[in-house]
Amino acid sequence: MALPIPAEVEAVFREFRTCEFSTLAADGTPITWPMLPFYRASTGQFMTTTSIGLPDKAFNIRRNRRVSLLFSDATGSGLFDAPAVLVQGDAVAPDEVKTSIGGFENEIALVYRRQPAGARYTRNAAMRWFSDWYFMRLEITVTPRRILWWEHGDLSSAPTVVEAIHVG
């Protein structure tokens, strides 16, 4: 069930171009890289993917499902004075290499709308040879456990927090 969040936080999930996605390496070091997340309002989950050329995120998740997503860079989003949002949650990353875009046409079209220069990777045979690994993807699904946000993106103040209630 989706955690209750205000419209301005959902707008951040919908419009921010990237988030800072953290997984935990084998030695416990949190490893953070920018990612393109997709928010599923109906379930409250996030879907993202990583290439098998960059599989460490998936390996980390299979070892330790704890992850976080920080939405703190509004560049290109069109949002003004947006809150900063941190999502902590549990992720799964099945070992299934996906090369078909079936079922994800809308998300991929959205990426090309937001990042038109990304089409360069498929422009000619040489570029396609060079970058085919990028299109071999592992799906990652994140179920939020806790969502924290800061009005006006001011991280020096205490955040507003909503948490999932765990029974049993």
Next chain:
Amino acid sequence: MWAEIRRHLRGFSSPVLTGVDGDGYPISIRCALELDETEQALRVSLPGWTGIRPGPASLLCHGHNDLLWDLHSFLARGTLEPIGGETWVFRPSRLVPGMGIGGLAGMARFALAKRRAARRYLQRRGLARPKIDWAQLKTVQAKARQ
């Protein structure tokens, strides 16, 4: 490594520091850093609400333009420890270049390394290199341009 980190940091105003909280989850915060040249470390002020624990941490610097291009990023792995009040020190131990670091040659090295990593991923699972349906992608790109 310290010289490299210092050089790369110049292009970024607010890096993302990530530690681990009391529940064992990663927690990230944008922060301003102060370089400590003597210690070859970075000082940072962390508000008490973060609940970050001393230990492994990382520092990500990244950016993109309004069209999600001109991507550049690097990560520093290290440790985080409190040194008094809200002041902590991040001690980098390893630099991991990301996108857009090292110019065109760096990008080529990055792409070739990831191509090899993809091959290893498939080989370890006994999988053939899959064919990408480029025509399908072109169709989606055309839809995106409409």
